[in-house]
Each structure stands twice: as structure tokens, then as C-alpha cells.
Amino acid sequence: MSTHPAPMPLCQGGLSQLLIIDAQERLAAAMPTDELATAVGNMKRLLNAAKILDIPVISTEQYPQGLGKTLADIRDELPENATPTEKTSFSCCTAAGFERALTSQPARKQVVLVGMEAHICIVQTASGLQRWGYQVFVPADAICSRDPANRLNVLDRMRHCGIQVTNTESVAFEWIGDSTNDRFREVSRLFK
Template sequence: MLCRKNTGLILVDIQGKLADIVYDSDALMDQTAKLIQGAQLLNLPILWLEQTPDKIGSTQAQIANLMASQIPIKKHTFSAVGAAEFVAALEQTGVENWLICGIETHICVYQTAMQLLELGYKVEVVVDCVSSRSLFNKELAITKLLANGASTSSLEMCLYELVADSTAPEFKDILKLTK
């Protein structure tokens, strides 16, 4: 069960032209924006990643605007765990459960999630907030992650699990996001 005291969000590489050509890109952007807003309402730590932004481009504007108070962690490895700055930020949060979203599901999301699992973290892939250029590769990555100990969730499922109570002060704002 997710608990907001022990859960964070990892935002993986929603950048450049690639963000426009992944499967169901518009839905991915809308759902991910809602996920970020929900995580912010619940005061979850958010780790924001960019893969070689000098070559791929910066984070898509709709997403970057929501993250304006943070600076992305730049990486060159496909797995974020290969970036020392990410590992330091990860450890600093003290969080054990990580929601993960972004692109591409079968490359950077997959490799990051697998290495987080190897390090003993719990990982939930927010399936309506990840994508790849092909639906096949997205589905293959999710299947393989499930077989290796990751869990799956959706935008609504994880946000309602985290808010937990309709009398919580954040509930009405979460409800607005998900309608």
C-alpha cells in the first residue's frame, strides 16, 4: 500500500521531439501533468531526469512548467542509477516507494526501475504515464518489470491510494485533477 510519507515520484526523460512521437503522446502529457500536480499537492519528493538534453532537447514545456521550482538531474546512462547526482538525491529523500513515469518505457524507464529494484526500493510503474515509440515495447517493458518485482498503478489509482481519505485536505484538489 502506498503511503505519502514513504513515496516519491521519478519523472524520466519526457524531452524533445521524442516526447511528441511516442505512442499516444497527448494522453501521456496530460496524464503525467496531472500526476505531477497530484504529487505536488501531496508534498511527495519528485526527482526529475533528463537524458543528454544537449542532444535530445529539454523537457516538454507542459511538464517543465510544472517543475519550474526544480532543476532536472542530467544523465547520460539509460538508467538514472548510473548518475551519481540521482543516487544522492534518491538517498536524501529517505523514500522507499517510487512511482515512475516517463519515456521510453522499454529503455530508460525500464532500466531505472530494474536498478531501483536491485537496490531494494519498491517501484510502481504508472502505466498511463509511461510510453514508448511503439505500444509493443511499452507493453513488453511493463510485462518484464512485473515479472521482476515491480508493481503497476494508474494515475487515479496511485493518487487516491496516497490521499487515502475523502476528508483529507487534498482530496478535493485530487478529485478535480482526475475528473
């Protein structure tokens, strides 16, 4: 009997969707400045890579009347069909309209989660997606929490539950898969 661990799944462009969770004005104002700048910069990189590679994008806003709209830096880059789904539940999986948006791409069973806050909406959505049978990838450098200790704690927790904790550049280059991909140069420019 083999004692080799299960192979590590890679994030494949043809199977993926990008989910931008609650990257909103008032939430952003509560985040540590450096962590926020890194997370937003990486959200934009993945959003632009997704657009280049025709990977579907879904976005949400948690109670926008109180927490504001999606950050302009992110909102301005969203594809036209990625109007944020408003929600009050912490898990996107229990938000009205979310399941319909997610399942409109039935062959895409991998979801990359980015946004705010890691220890609330990101983890609850990751758990829900996993229960629905999706492979979940969380780039640690594209999420944030008000308290960095909460972010670190939840990354460890998700990793132990089978969520693929990764990073922005790994996701983008796993989506590409090969340097002969005709979109390779365009995506690689996002990381220079």
C-alpha cells in the same frame, strides 16, 4: 501453512517520491500521438498531485543537447527544487547526482516512475531501484515508447519481476488514502 499470496503494496504518500524520466522534446516527437497525449496528461496529473501532497519530485533529462529539454507542459509544473538531472546512462541509478537526490529523502522508499521510454530508461531505472531496495510503482498510462508493442512487453516484464504496474488515478488516490484527507477535493479535481 497459508497459501495466501503476499499482500499487494499500496503507494503511500508519506513514503513516495515521483520520478519523471526523460519527458523531452525530441523523444516526444517520436512517440505515437495518442499515447503521448495520454502519458503527458497523466504525468502532469501526478506531478500536480505530488505538489498538492508535498511528495518530492525528481526529474531527469537524457542527453539534453541532443534530445532537447523537458517538455514545457511538464517543465512549467516542476517544483523549483526539481531541476532535471542530466544523464547519458539509460538507468537513472547510474547517473551522477541521482542517488544523492533520491536518498535526500531516506524515509521515502517507494518511487513512482513516469516518462519515456518505457522499454529503455524506465525499465532499467526500475531494475536499479529495485536492487537498491525501493518499492517501484509504474503507472502504465503515464509512460510511453515509440513502439507501443515495446511498452506492452516491458510492462509485462516488469510485472513479472515484482514491479507494481498500476495507473495514474490509483497512485493519486493511494497517496491520499482517505476521503477525509484535507487535500482530497483538490487532488480529485485533477481527475474531472
